[in-house]
Amino acid sequence: MIELAGLTKRYGRTTAVQDLTFSVRPGVVTGFLGPNGSGKSTTMRMILGLDHPSAGQVRIDGRRYHQLADPLTHIGALLEAKAVHPGRTAYHHLLCLAQSNDIPLRRIDDVLDLVGLAGVAKKRPKGFSLGMGQRLGIASALLGDPRILMFDEPVNGLDPEGIQWIRNLMKRLAAEGRTVFVSSHLMSEMALTADHLIVIGQGRLLADTSMARFIEENARTFVRVRSPDHERLRAALERAGGRPRQCPDGSLEIEDLPAARVGELAAENDVVLHELSHQQASLEEAFMRLTHESVEYHARAGR
Incomplete structure (x- = not known):
């Protein structure tokens, strides 16, 4: 489990994270x-001890990151896929991690095979595509067979097969009782993967709830x-007490x-119907509705 309590991070006069309190459960x-x-990203870096909080604390299974002996056996993370030494082969990159965390060397071949990189184990990552780099980063996160996994944008650069693979992998890891924490901007993919959501805006907690409840509370559903x-x-x-809204295509929308x-x-009333459908809002719509006042960077429509 990952537990945040009052987590705050300031850079001079800028507050990047403010008083975050939530738990990521197995x-x-x-x-x-x-x-x-x-x-x-700042929050994830503080979880891993890469940035120090200005206030508050993070605990990983009850301990702070620096208190973990052999931390890769407790929590594995993918934050930046290209954070590898360009002169080392994929195998030797994992070998350095294994030796520094007292991980059996046989585990290297296991994870390379799992992520589909066994055939390029002796090649240097500097020649890898973005998708191959992502797979190596995922291999690094899995190397210590940890109970907690944390992924930042894990599907970047992956082809459709790779996206489906990482989605199924995360679901399987959670089904094994592990803690899986994943950040992504791909709402359609997140809707297929996540069971629970933590949503923040301008460093503050906006939602900590199930996927279904988040969509129900933050998006419009109706009957067409x-x-x-x-x-x-x-x-x-x-x-009957309904308040139908006329649409340009001649259909009616009823929320109440x-x-x-309706059927x-x-x-x-002997009325013939050509369509009767329940319209469920998407995660993207719910997310945009909740966070529209928290968006820091706005683009303008071009000519």
Whole structure:
């Protein structure tokens, strides 16, 4: 488990992270979301002891990072895929990590095979593609077979097969009872991967909740219905207490009646339907709605 209590980081007059308190629990994939500049990377660096908090603390299974003997056997992380010595082969990069953390050398071949790099183990990472570099970074995180995994943008540079692989890997690791904490800007991918969400904006905690509840609380859901006799349908919906909204394509949108009731009303009034569908909001829509006031960098539409 990762536990943050009042975590704060200041750089001069700039506060990058302010009073963050949350826990990342084992057994689920926890997504870490926030706009650019929200403090996600700074938070992850403080978890690993790479940056020192101005206030508050982080504990990894009850201890601070510097108190962990052989830390890679407790927490494995991918923060920057290119953070490798360009003159070492992939194998020797992992060998240095293994020797410094008292990890059995047989584990090197295991993780290289797991991430699909066994065939290039003797090659130098400086010639690797971005996707291959990501796979080596993931291998480094897995090397100590830790109970806690932390990934920052793990799908960068991966092809569709690689994206599906890392998604399934994170789910499997969580199913084994491990703690999995992952940051990504790809909302569609996060929606398929994460069970729980931590959302921050301008360094502050905005949400700590399940994926389903986050979408339910922060995005609009409605029923869309189309009929060649939409005026009669509208009247029936209004008599039942609904407030249908007319769309440019002729369909009606209703937020205050469930799809089943809309269908029943149409049947009771002999109204033919061409469409009746429940529209579930996306994670992206929910995220944008919650964080729109926390976005630090805004682009303007071009001509």
